[in-house]
Amino acid sequence: MGMILVIVIAVALLAFIAGEVIHFGGSLLRGDANTIGVVAGEKIPYADFNKKVEQNTDQYRQQYGANLSPQITSYIQENTWNQLLSQAILKKELDRLSLVVGTAETQDMISGKNPDQQIIQAFGDPQTGQVDRVKLNNVLNNIKAAKEGDPMKSQWNAFVAQMIESKKAQKYVSLVTNGLYVNSLEAQDDYEAKNKLVNFKYVALAYASIPDSKVTITDGDYSDFYNEHKASFKTDQELRNIEYVTFNGAASKADSAAVKAQVEKMLPDFKASTNDSLYVQVNSETKTPLVYQKKGALEPAVDSVMFSAAKGFVYGPYLSNGSYKLAKLVDSRVGPDSVKASHILINPATEGGVEKALAKADSLKKLIVAGKSFADLATIYSIDKQSAEKGGDLGTFGRGTMVPVFDEAVFNGTKGEYKIVTSQFGVHLIKIVDQKGSSKVAKIAIVDKPLIPSKETQSAAYNKAQAFLASVSGGNFDAEVKKEKLQLTPANDVSGITASLPGLESARDLVRWAFKAESGDVSDQVFTSGDQYVVAHLTTIKPEGTLPLEVVKPQIEAAVRNKVKAKQLLEKIQSASASSIDQLGQKVGAPVVPVQNIVFANPVIPGVGAEYSLVGSIFGSQPNKLSKGVEGQNGVYAYVVESFVKPAALANTVREKQQIGQNLTQRASGQLLNALKDKANVKDYRAKFL
Known part of the structure; x- marks a missing residue:
């Protein structure tokens, strides 16, 4: 019996482990329990990431003093991840190139003639924008006199270390950007692209002119389009497509009436109160201090009555910002502005x-x-x-x-x-x-009770969600949604760290489920987001890398259909056998439209929109020659160039080169980091932790 028990337990454990591997997409093989990411083979420990998130969160609170919503928390986590990623990627390059910041250079960054920007921010005078040398020297003297282990010394050393790393990164970017060059031919081409004008006439056959029902798309059409645009279907992280229905558990009319009645019961005591500040502290959900305020600073409903009311007047109950409130005029007087x-x-x-x-x-x-x-x-x-x-x-x-x-x-x-x-x-x-100055001010005491749903309302919504969940499976989800006449909400390209979804402020639990589920699964529970109860359906898993045709088929369907239409419309133009644009317009039943003063750098056709292929083709054409059909964004076109208007000769080639070079340099640092990121083979396991 003992042997049988051992075997049974072993099999159960093996099944559990295998189940976890399957449900978390092979998570046991993708990073360990302490690693949130890998960059160029080096692990980023979750503890390091979490510590940095806490630091950035504290800084945010100090700067904005606000409560953190799920969206703000997600924003801070994303910024922290990008910081650690950039540091890890750049460190590899800096070490490889042996870039250093010497002692003399560090000293110059701190107290030299041109101090580092971080020194200016920390010790700058807001009035002059210059470093306050007295303040800086006082700090340096205090640091010098501090004993080893003094927190002040540790903080300063960390500050300097961060400044040095930033300087190394600046050097690296400078090495790259200093190698960028713009020649005179590039300057001339850019100048003409912005200033050379073309006047032309065109005939357009819109894709909308062929009903979708008249078009049959073959597997070959899909394959051709997919292969032609394959590079655009590459993703750098795993994504999910989800659809879901929600059952509203927000406060009902009955709940609203009940809360209003509670507030009405408070009215006599509030009127009779002789210590309004204490009454607010004891009875109000929001403990707002009683202060004098001028007209226009109060809520509109209260503001309109309080400045002409007598002391002790109580207004309400009234509904404002999700709460029923009573407002009492404690005092009014004339005070300075x-x-x-x-x-x-x-x-x-x-x-x-x-x-x-x-x-x-x-x-x-x-x-x-x-x-x-x-x-x-x-x-x-x-x-x-x-x-x-x-x-x-x-x-x-x-x-x-x-x-x-x-x-x-x-x-x-x-x-x-x-x-x-x-x-x-x-x-x-x-x-x-x-x-x-002087104006009338009023001191108002406000008590409030939030309008929240009752347990009965929440239970009713939750029970509806549970009943729906019990009736569906992956195969009949959409059918049941239609049967119950529910609103289906799609959420496409959801990442593993997404914090909110359309209509759902807090959706982390739902997203975690989606990244453990298989395609076609219906959620195994009813999720709660605020006052909404959610049942979800995982429709598509998009793995990292180039997505297969089966996955992208729904999103490219419209473009493929237009491709098929384009073949028909191009054939219509070709078979017209016209010798002029006016004759072509008559034969295909489309107006001839004249267009003036289009430039290559801004390929927007008035009344149509951007047409890159059309404008590119026009600038490569000869005047007075009827073109062949050109496939565009909105339809198929044929055109005749009437004239090109060349700009005046480029007067200052040096300045043009400088402007292009500045734009190139500004883009370089971001593009450089993206290139290094691709090379670093980044592994992102945040979905397991957040």
Whole structure:
């Protein structure tokens, strides 16, 4: 029995492992559990990628201070991947060429006459755009005096290392771009392409003139088109085509009425409240601070009534931004439009707590009242170095520019007054330097309840999705969709790291399933995205490399059909046996259209669109000679060139060469990286991790 059990367990484990290989497209053979990608044979560890994503995410939050949506998260992950990919690819080339940045060169990048752009960004004066040498030298002296292991020293070394790597990359790109050359013949050709004019007449037989039902496409037609355009069917990553139906679980009319009723019940207590700020904190979903606002800054529905209402007036319930709300006029007054202020910002963490920071601010206030210079003390004590360099001056600003507690202090105070307030940035000692303008402002308290679907609504939608899922398989998915009169949504060329799909803000679970499933599979579960319940069908798997004809057949069908139509239309023009464009127009039943002043560099035919083959053929023709039929984007054409208008002789060949060279150089770095990427045989396993 023991032996039988061992065999059974072994077989089960083997089946499980084999199943995982099949379901994840052979993932056990494609990268290991710790590798997110491979570049030129070198692995990119997932831990390194994740650490870099966290750093870039923190930077994004610091810069924009916003919550991260699935789309933003995907954007950060994609940028991080491209950064690591570029670094790995360039490192190979830099090492191969032994490109280095020497000690003297590094020193010159930091403190030389022409410092590196990263030094300018970190230590530049926003007013002048030049490096603040005093600030830079202070940092360098502090770094020099720091002991080994000091975090400041480590951060500086990492900063310099990054700067050196950027410099190496610049050198490499320069090596390539310095080898680019534009000769005089190229300059002359480019000048003529932009300035030589042609006047011509044409006859067009549109593809739309032949009904699709009159055209039969053969396998040979598909093969011919596929072989002719094979290079355009190459993909650098695995892709999926998905289609899906959604069942809406958003709040119903009954849900809306129920939430509105909840808010209406709050109305008497809200009206009677004597501590509106506390009431908002306790009862509102959104804890909005109570601040004075001028007309035009409030929501339109509230803005139109509050500035003529009496204190204590309550408006609502009203629906706004997905919530039912009540708004109460707490107070109104006439206040300044803008304020000029200075501050000294004190860090509670370095002072031993908020109480000690407040005590220090109070001490500084007493010194200033006694005659000490506010500007001098700001330079010494303020941790806001940007304003400290200007004596604490924050300039002139309007309402809503600063954090609410700061705004309240400066707009409700008086000119020349000193205020001490605490915000998330620290303790502020504020001097109100000046106040300008005056207008009526209102302090509004708002309580809100979000309009969310009830459990009953969600259950009903989910049950419908489950019932549909139970009724379908890969073979009858589209038929069941039509039978149930559901809306089918296609999502083509989905990559393994796609975060959202049309109508679905969060679709990672669905995409992960698609990259484990086989073509034709229906999802094995109902997916949830916001208030939508989703059942999906995987229609096509597009492997990395050149896609086979069977895969691209649906997307090329229209173009192949036009090819077949083109043969018929070309035959119609040929059989007309016309000797002039006017005679041809009469025989094929199409008008003769005159066109003036077309240039080779912009092959757009008025009223038709871009026709590259037609315009290219025209500029290679002789005047007054009826052309053969030309297959275009929108139809088949025949034409007669009436005249070419040559431009004036190129006056400045050197300048023309420089302009072409600049455009070439600008494109070179991106094209260079793409070429290196192709050569590096990049393996992307992000779909396994993200």
